[in-house]
Amino acid sequence: MDEHDLEIPVIETERYRLRGLTLEDTNAIFPFMSNKETMKYITPHPVKTEQELRAQLQGYVEAYKKRKLIPWVIIDKSNLAIIGVFRFHKLNLWHKKAEMGVVIHKDYQRSGVMTEVLMEILAYGFNDLGLNRIVGDIFADNQGSKRLLMKYGFKMEGRLRETDFDGVHYHDTEVYALLKSEYHPPF
Template identity: 55%
Template sequence: MNNDQWFTTIPTLETEKYILRGIQLEDASRLFPFLRDKETMKNITAHPVQSEEEVRQGIIDSLAKFDKQQEIPWVIIHKRNNDLVGQFRLHKLSLWHQKAEMGAVIREDYQNKGVMTEIIKVLLPFVFDTLRLHRLVGDIFARNDGSRKLLEKFGFTKEGVLRDTDYDGVKFHDTVVYSMLRKEYEWKKKYA
């Protein structure tokens, strides 16, 4: 498997309404308002970023991981109004082990509006047909019903619950691991 071509420039993916384009340092000011919002981030971290500089550093770190073929970081742009509606990344990417995890943050005013449904529809072919990965993981807080329903809708398999994996300063939270293997994706593509 030779994926070097996908790690020269972050590839652009398109859905009907959205564009996933490579994250840039200039995106920090548009990301910061919702990455600092505790309500938006409640299913991701108990400690949202506190400054635009933290966002910039996160972007620098993501781009460095992209250069090492360990992550593909995107922002999600609405085609109609050019709104930056969220960020999405394939992280914990290993070309040797042929696997990656998904990570997404959607602005509160775009949540529950089908953004991730559109994204997953183009992401699965990119992950399994283009990158030829073997395994894709969705690792979510147990209380995150929206992400659970999305992963189940697309046929991800619930592998199990990791107990008390994340602490928010007050209490511990369970994490639920979902995955899809390439053979499952191919079966669904053929028969669904």
């Protein structure tokens, strides 16, 4: 990524478009980012107000300016609705690595959105950004994400015990990673 290139690239798939997230997306994103069921594998404490979400998104924008994160919104081309957020976070261009974070609106979950989008995201990460390592750090009971990562060749590197607390229970997380040398599309 060129240090003078401040535009987040648009990524196109057959059914979806990813474009850079902006603060103007707050209203469209709030319904799913505030939904406890949608966020259950991400955080036990989703945002409660649009102001709280706006502050979080402002953090994303600031982190992007520092080259620590790249945030996109996922748009359904058929109706132009924002149906998700995808980000490369913990981005480190010196070490050539990033973690993935994604939230998909509940009405679009288990409908193939990430199966379609991930192919293009990986191509961008490895080919355009020059990453060597892309990580998915997921709740251990998130079977859908686990299947998706394995489908794309990610290897489980370990299970971290009781890393997240939801106010009642502790949850284990699992770390999956794909290296550039293991990246062999098409999948």
